[in-house]
Amino acid sequence: MNILAIESSCDETGCAVVNDGTVILSNTVASSVELHQKYGGIYPEIAARRQSEVIIPVIDETLKKWGEKKDKIDSIAVTLGPGLIGSLLVGVEAAKTLAYVLNKPIIPVNHVTAHLYSNWIDGKNPSFPAIALIVSGGHTQLLLMNSHSDIILLGETIDDAAGEALDKSARLIGLPYPGGPHIEKESRDGDSKAFQFPLGMIHSGDYNFSFSGLKTAVLRETKKLKTISVKSKKDIAASVQEAVVSILVTKTIKAVIQYKPKSLLIAGGVAANSRLRNKFDEEIRNFNLEFFAPKLSLCSDNAAFIGSYAFFHNKPVNLFTLSAQANLDFSY
Numbered sequence: 001m002n003i004l005a006i007e008s009s010c011d012e013t014g015c016a017v018v019n020d021g022t023v024i025l026s027n028t029v030a031s032s033v034e035l036h037q038k039y040g041g042i043y044p045e046i047a048a049r050r051q052s053e054v055i056i057p058v059i060d061e062t063l064k065k066w067g068e069k070k071d072k073i074d075s076i077a078v079t080l081g082p083g084l085i086g087s088l089l090v091g092v093e094a095a096k097t098l099a100y101v102l103n104k105p106i107i108p109v110n111h112v113t114a115h116l117y118s119n120w121i122d123g124k125n126p127s128f129p130a131i132a133l134i135v136s137g138g139h140t141q142l143l144l145m146n147s148h149s150d151i152i153l154l155g156e157t158i159d160d161a162a163g164e165a166l167d168k169s170a171r172l173i174g175l176p177y178p179g180g181p182h183i184e185k186e187s188r189d190g191d192s193k194a195f196q197f198p199l200g201m202i203h204s205g206d207y208n209f210s211f212s213g214l215k216t217a218v219l220r221e222t223k224k225l226k227t228i229s230v231k232s233k234k235d236i237a238a239s240v241q242e243a244v245v246s247i248l249v250t251k252t253i254k255a256v257i258q259y260k261p262k263s264l265l266i267a268g269g270v271a272a273n274s275r276l277r278n279k280f281d282e283e284i285r286n287f288n289l290e291f292f293a294p295k296l297s298l299c300s301d302n303a304a305f306i307g308s309y310a311f312f313h314n315k316p317v318n319l320f321t322l323s324a325q326a327n328l329d330f331s332y
């Protein structure tokens with residue numbers, strides 16, 4: 001089954017053709033991140049305007065790279081939400097138009113849960129039950145997957161997402177947006193024990209997360225320092241990264257102990273972080289389970305994981321009733 005998928009929930013505009021949820025036949029992503037850097041975060045109107053310009057070229061390029069006729073498409077998948085409403089509208093309306101013109105079913109997709117399906121691409125097939133951690137710029141969720149259709153939310157952030165905490169901390173020490181990759185880079189020769197940042201809710205007894213205390217603590221330290229030397233920048237970055245990684249790994253391993261899964265999956269932009277991947281690699285040696293992390297190019301937003309999710313959750317809807325939902329929640 002060939003699914004043409006469209007993703008436009010944040011600043012990226014993506015289109016992919018995915019076969020049977022596991023093989024990428026064609027994949028294109030256009031990012032407008034460079035337009036937002038001077039604002040220190042995504043500027044929603046600029047993102048949506050750029051997406052309305054690039055959506056058709058991105059779809060065209062994806063079809064051209066695939067090289068097949070449009071009648072080889074079986075279904076259209078699209079990110080319904082959550083995300084920026086102007087951005088989502090561009091993708092949803094483009095997908096509806098394609099589904100109408102090609103007379104194909106349309107499958108709406110929850111962007112956050114879909115991140116996990118980057119772990120099913122390239123023929124990978126994680127066994128159930130699985131514990132799954134989604135860590136992106138907007139979301140932090142810990143899930144128990146008993147099957148594709150039985151997914152339970154164990155916990156989520158009560159304030160900032162993990163990526164958001166990294167981005168905000170990075171900004172406080174003068175690193176560009178998005179801060180996560182720069183925090184990772186600076187950390188390489190920083191001392192992760194130089195600053196003791198708070199490990200929000202690490203022992204809260206549930207599976208929720210809190211990262212907002214971290215940026216406040218970073219702000220306090222930067223004020224104390226007045227000017228930030230090259231060394232203290234590296235030390236703060238390493239200490240922030242270590243705090244985020246410790247919280248994520250501790251809570252996830254707690255769920256592994258409780259639920260005894262066969263697989264552990266991570267996904268989302270922050271899953272690209274090598275300290276996080278390495279720490280999970282070390283920790284899972286104590287357990288009898290397989291660890292899955294997407295290849296780096298599939299961690300950040302793209303349409304391939306949207307197409308994969310749609311294959312495993314193939315529930316087409318009436319395209320005339322479909323509209324973008326900025327606040328789409330986990331239960332969708």
Ligand code: KG4
Nearest residue numbers: 136137138163178180181269270273300301
């Ligand atoms: O999944 P994603 O591309 O977009 C959302 O759906 O939010 O995640 C973006 C987030 C940003 O906060 C970015 O700083 C973070 O992922 N990120 C990283 C790394 N690469 C991206 N965080 C830590 N280390 C990285 N290497």
Ligand code: ZN
Nearest residue numbers: 115136300301
């Ligand atoms: Zn995302």
